[in-house]
Amino acid sequence: MVSFLKRHPGLTGVLVVVFLSHSVLAVIPPLFSDETTFWEWSRHLDFGYYAHPPMTGWLIALVTGIFGTFQYTVRLTSILLHLGTIGFLYYLAFEVTREKKVAVLSAVFYALLPISLILGTAITTDSPLVFFFTAATVFVRKAIIEEKNRFWYFAAIACGGMLMTKFLAVLFFPGVFIFLLLNPIYRRQLFSKEPYLAVSISLLLFAPFLHWNMTHDWLTFQFNLYQRQKSQGYDLIRTAKYIAGQMLAASPVVFVLLLVALVALLIRLTRKPGAGIVESGYRPSMQLLLSITAFPFVFFLPISFFADVGAHYTASLYPVASILIVIWMLSGGEAISTLIRRKAKWLFGVSVVSSGLVSLGIFLLIIFPKMLPDRMLYTSAVNEDAPIASHYFGWQAGGQRISEIKKEWEQRPEGLFMTSKDYGLASMLGFYTPGHPQFYLMNVDKNVVHGKSFLMWEKGQKKLGANTIYVSDTPFSYRPRLTDFFERIQHLPPLIIKDDDGRILRIFYFAVGLKYLGGEPDNLSLW
Numbered sequence: 463m464v465s466f467l468k469r470h471p472g473l474t475g476v477l478v479v480v481f482l483s484h485s486v487l488a489v490i491p492p493l494f495s496d497e498t499t500f501w502e503w504s505r506h507l508d509f510g511y512y513a514h515p516p517m518t519g520w521l522i523a524l525v526t527g528i529f530g531t532f533q534y535t536v537r538l539t540s541i542l543l544h545l546g547t548i549g550f551l552y553y554l555a556f557e558v559t560r561e562k563k564v565a566v567l568s569a570v571f572y573a574l575l576p577i578s579l580i581l582g583t584a585i586t587t588d589s590p591l592v593f594f595f596t597a598a599t600v601f602v603r604k605a606i607i608e609e610k611n612r613f614w615y616f617a618a619i620a621c622g623g624m625l626m627t628k629f630l631a632v633l634f635f636p637g638v639f640i641f642l643l644l645n646p647i648y649r650r651q652l653f654s655k656e657p658y659l660a661v662s663i664s665l666l667l668f669a670p671f672l673h674w675n676m677t678h679d680w681l682t683f684q685f686n687l688y689q690r691q692k693s694q695g696y697d698l699i700r701t702a703k704y705i706a707g708q709m710l711a712a713s714p715v716v717f718v719l720l721l722v723a724l725v726a727l728l729i730r731l732t733r734k735p736g737a738g739i740v741e742s743g744y745r746p747s748m749q750l751l752l753s754i755t756a757f758p759f760v761f762f763l764p765i766s767f768f769a770d771v772g773a774h775y776t777a778s779l780y781p782v783a784s785i786l787i788v789i790w791m792l793s794g795g796e797a798i799s800t801l802i803r804r805k806a807k808w809l810f811g812v813s814v815v816s817s818g819l820v821s822l823g824i825f826l827l828i829i830f831p832k833m834l835p836d837r838m839l840y841t842s843a844v845n846e847d848a849p850i851a852s853h854y855f856g857w858q859a860g861g862q863r864i865s866e867i868k869k870e871w872e873q874r875p876e877g878l879f880m881t882s883k884d885y886g887l888a889s890m891l892g893f894y895t896p897g898h899p900q901f902y903l904m905n906v907d908k909n910v911v912h913g914k915s916f917l918m919w920e921k922g923q924k925k926l927g928a929n930t931i932y933v934s935d936t937p938f939s940y941r942p943r944l945t946d947f948f949e950r951i952q953h954l955p956p957l958i959i960k961d962d963d964g965r966i967l968r969i970f971y972f973a974v975g976l977k978y979l980g981g982e983p984d985n986l987s988l989w
Contacts, residue, residue, distance in 0.1 A: 472566035472569075473565070476569045477545055477549065479607040480545060481541065481545060484579075489532070489534050489830050491828050492854065496586055498890050500585055501526075502889045502919075504523035505523070509670040509674040509681070512681050512682060512918070513585050513686075514628055517627040518586070521539050524788075525643055531898070541582065544592075550600050551596055551785065558601075558789075568789075571814065572784035573779060575784070576711055576820045576824055588775070591778050595778035595781075599751070601617035606651060607648075607750065614657060618663035621635075622663065622666070625668040633761060634778075636757050637755070646745065652984075681914070684989070688988065689909075700771070700888075701767055706775075708773060711780070713821075720787055725743040748789070751786055755786060756780045808867070831851055843971060844958065848935060853935070856957075859959055860957060860959075861891065861894035861895035862893065862969065864931070868880065871931060877928035877929070878903045879902060879924055880899050880933070881902050881903065881933075883903070886910055886913070894934065902916055902920040902924065903984070904930075905942060905943045910985075914986055926980050927978060929975060931973075933970060935968060936971070947979050951975050959966060
């Protein structure tokens with residue numbers, strides 16, 4: 463790898479700039495609730511969790527185990543995966559075109575996308591998914607196009623990593639199959655043993671997660687294939703939101719370019735070969751990349767008519783899509799070495815500026831949240847719900863206050879456990895409170911979508927007769943959660959976080975439940 467970087471200084475430059483810029487973003491804003499939830503996974507290591515397979519938690523545990531548990535090291539997991547993704551992307555573009563300039567432009571193009579900025583810094587399940595998806599594409603191309611059978615087994619490991627990260631990994635396989643089925647030159651590989659051995663190995667790597675679900679009432683499948691995918695009725699607004707989400711993820715100009723490039727390349731790659739890079743010896747590689755990229759996007763289009771589709775659902779296609787867009791912009795029936803024409807430069811510049819401006823706007827809002835309107839930041843009075851952007855503030859002070867209260871109450875002989883209203887707040891408080899105490903949830907509704915892993919972790923931890931310190935950022939949320947399960951409730955003074963002008967940024971509310979009675983319903987499974 464070191465020798466490859468020496469031969470490709472452009473890649474080294476991109477990686478250094480990306481590492482430094484994402485590191486700045488990683489240390490300034492506090493972790494988001496999903497990030498701290500995945501950090502909770504890392505201290506409850508298992509072969510599966512309620513919401514997803516376990517890879518994200520494993521990787522966080524690996525990085526924090528080496529470097530310690532800090533805000534930066536939690537996000538370093540995502541930064542390292544992002545650097546790996548860009549490395550594979552560059553290598554793939556260079557292998558396809560044999561042009562360093564195209565590979566560098568593809569890497570720069572992807573690095574500037576808004577979705578790349580977010581998922582390359584915040585640690586989510588999409589961070590390892592994008593990495594493994596890109597790696598699998600590299601290895602599958604080597605196995606199919608270059609007919610080097612040993613790369614089927616590298617692809618199998620990458621696909622196993624994908625499957626152990628997120629269910630959306632299955633969208634990789636149809637794109638590969640469609641290419642093999644429709645391409646007469648490579649169709650014969652469907653009759654060789656290597657593709658099936660690769661699939662078998664990837665499923666073998668996936669087997670521990672399947673076994674975990676078999677012994678846990680198929681909880682992850684309940685969540686992903688039933689609870690999360692209930693049809694919400696036909697509504698074109700959802701499709702519009704899906705398209706809008708993609709336009710934000712890639713920037714409007716780049717998203718339009720992606721659609722145009724996919725259609726244009728599809729037309730050119732299905733007609734009789736001629737001159738130019740798209741019609742040259744790189745044609746099979748381009749066809750494979752097009753099939754792998756197009757399938758996830760097209761798959762979600764009809765689904766968006768009946769259910770919400772998040773902007774991040776298609777995140778894994780954007781590294782490979784960046785290569786396709788760059789090649790399409792630079793190709794026009796000429797040899798690739800002469801393709802950097804004025805028109806191509808202008809088109810590339812417009813797309814880079816478009817994605818760069820959206821990414822810069824997101825970057826500035828994250829670094830300087832007070833640029834947002836006051837109504838999104840400030841609470842007018844105690845006992846009012848805080849606007850969502852105010853959740854950016856107060857974690858260190860809140861954690862310190864919790865530590866002081868906990869120190870006082872844990873001296874009592876009854877015992878003590880920590881609770882909160884939902885998984886996001888519970889994981890945030892657990893991370894930002896000194897000593898990282900474990901927070902649990904109280905009286906979780908059966909139809910709650912996220913956070914039910916906390917119900918597994920709390921089994922046997924809530925002792926009858928023990929007290930709880932309940933922390934919330936909304937007033938009166940203790941009522942449906944504590945009242946029926948403790949002998950009595952004692953209120954403590956709230957912690958009010960203000961800015962320099964005395965405006966309320968957020969409020970933490972505290973209550974103590976005295977003598978736990980038990981009796982909470984077991985609402986972990988829907989069955």
